[in-house]
Amino acid sequence: MEILSPQNARVKEWAQLLEKKYRDKQSKYLVEGIHLVQEALRAQVHIECVAYDIEKGIPSQLAQDAAARTDVEWIAVSAAVIAKCSDTKTPQPVFAVVHKERNHSxxxxxxxxxxxxxxxxxxxxxxxxxxxxxxxxxxxxxxxxxxxxxxxxxxxxxxxxxxxxxxxxxxxxxxxxxxxxxxxxxxxxxxxxxxxxxxxxxxxxxxxxxxxxxxxxxxxxxxxxxxxxxxxxxxxxxxxxxxxxxxxxxxxxxxxxxxxxxxxxxxxxxxxxx
CATH class of the missing domain: 3.40.1280.10 (SPOUT methyltransferase, trefoil knot domain)
Structure with a gap:
């Protein structure tokens, strides 16, 4: 699947997760960067999707995890989409949308x-x-x-x-x-x-x-x-x-x-x- 427009409805929903009120409303959050996405994948948390830069492809470090986590949707997106869903000046080439999991004391x-x-x-x-x-x-x-x-x-x-x-x-x-x-x-x-x-x-x-x-x-x-x-x-x-x-x-x-x-x-x- 590919999403190239930052105006896509799903992209707008992802970008909202940069704000706490929307993270609370959707009960989801963003994880950005190869290392953090890899940690999330290996921890078997509930991941809705992983979005990666269409020009660069799925990072090689995540190839094995991509094959293992068949329950996760992998989406190729444009650099503009990645920029919209990041709060950093130099966005990472991959991010994941993760569902919150309630930990109990x-x-x-x-x-x-x-x-x-x-x-x-x-x-x-x-x-x-x-x-x-x-x-x-x-x-x-x-x-x-x-x-x-x-x-x-x-x-x-x-x-x-x-x-x-x-x-x-x-x-x-x-x-x-x-x-x-x-x-x-x-x-x-x-x-x-x-x-x-x-x-x-x-x-x-x-x-x-x-x-x-x-x-x-x-x-x-x-x-x-x-x-x-x-x-x-x-x-x-x-x-x-x-x-x-x-x-x-x-x-x-x-x-x-x-x-x-x-x-x-x-x-x-x-x-x-x-």
Whole structure:
């Protein structure tokens, strides 16, 4: 199938997905670029179609996936169509239209030793995407997005995940409803605070489910959500910076938890005998 005109009704529908209100209305989103399309195809998510540049053909990197995913419609389109469906100055030669899949928090609540990142009002889509990517790299069990967070299906958020969006549960939830359930299930809600007396390297992340709560770039965790925090910790800073970017803070906490859980073996000194 070919679609060459940017005025085509279907193309107009795709282009609408660059805006959140239409992503919500259609329950679909766009994934742009060879790597992200490939990740989506291999994750077996529900893909409506893949559109590729008619002049360049299906990218060679996707040829095997195109043969495997016979349930996906592959459409040759003009460069003008691709440009209309992209928010970048230099559009990629391929994009996919993907149906949203609702992830549920139940599986995270059931896991007794889960490592979960919880975001409260993190508004920058690049930060949200980077945190999801880091959570994936660290082997976290999931990411929870509370109210006020950037839309995970924002094109910048998706690009920042580098495909990690398809590797672990990302759940949108009301934190005032979900966090009490997590506490009842045995999770500890852990957050950062400049007033904390314990630092993140002293805290024991190994005993129970650890739900790491991070707030907005400017305001931190909201007052209502903060009432649900069990333990406050601080990331020590020996330099003069006042704070860390929220994505960097998430990385520090995640990897300290990973270090304690998987790499905290006692090092036995080696004695050399003369």
């Amino acid at each position: 139940n599986q995270l609540l059931r896991q007794k030793d889960a490592l979960v990142i919880v975001l409260d009002g993190v508004q920058d889509p690049g930060n949200v995407g980077t945190i999801i990517r880091t959570a994936d790299a660290a082997g976290a069990n999931g990411v929870i997005l509370g109210k006020g967070c950037a839309d995970i299906y924002n094109p910048k958020s998706i690009r920042s995940t580098m495909g990690s969006l398809f590797h672990l549960p990302v759940v949108e939830a009301d934190l005032l409803e979900l966090l009490p359930k997590a506490k009842e299930a045995g999770a500890r809600i852990i957050s950062t605070s400049l007033q904390a007396t314990s630092n993140c390297f002293e805290y024991d992340f190994t005993k129970k489910s650890a739900w790491l709560l991070l707030g907005s770039e400017g305001q931190g965790v909201s007052a209502e959500v903060r009432t649900l925090v069990d333990d406050d910790i601080i990331i020590p800073m020996r330099g003069q910076a006042e704070s860390l970017n929220v994505a960097m803070a998430a990385s520090v906490l995640l990897y300290e938890a990973v270090r304690q859980r998987f790499f905290n073996q006692t090092i036995i000194p080696v004695h050399t005998h003369k």
